[in-house]
Amino acid sequence: MEFITETTVIGGTIAISLAWIANTWIRVKNGYPLENSWGKAVYPKNDQAVERVKLLTQENAELRAELGSVKDRLGNVERIVTDSGYHLTHEIDRLRDGTEAN
Known part of the structure; x- marks a missing residue:
């Protein structure tokens, strides 16, 4: 069984962060309101x-x-x-x- 290395954890965290930024950018570009973690619009x-x-x-x-x-x-x-x-x-x-x- 392989152990998860520190590099893998950092790489995964960076990949998730970049995906979140890309998703937010696409939503803003197409006119969708930004939402908080409970689904309510940040700017109504x-x-x-x-x-x-x-x-x-x-x-x-x-x-x-x-x-x-x-x-x-x-x-x-x-x-x-x-x-x-x-x-x-x-x-x-x-x-x-x-x-x-x-």
């Missing part, structure tokens, strides 16, 4: 995240208003098309017969 919210949420909320409200406007316009177009359905059919029949409207 940064200013960029709060500002981004505000901008997305504002954009969402604008898009909802625009969607409401489009729905109203579509309702008007549907009403116009269904109200003048008889006239449209008459015009199509006249075009099929080859006569022109005066």
Whole structure:
């Protein structure tokens, strides 16, 4: 049975430390919050995240208003098309017969 040498212990400690540093760097680079040993964020919210949420909320409200406007316009177009359905059919029949409207 081999004994663990002092060099092996030091090398393992260095390897674990470098892996921890690399993991933390990757998390920060990709926008994940730093966490303590219990999984709670060290810095709960940064200013960029709060500002981004505000901008997305504002954009969402604008898009909802625009969607409401489009729905109203579509309702008007549907009403116009269904109200003048008889006239449209008459015009199509006249075009099929080859006569022109005066």
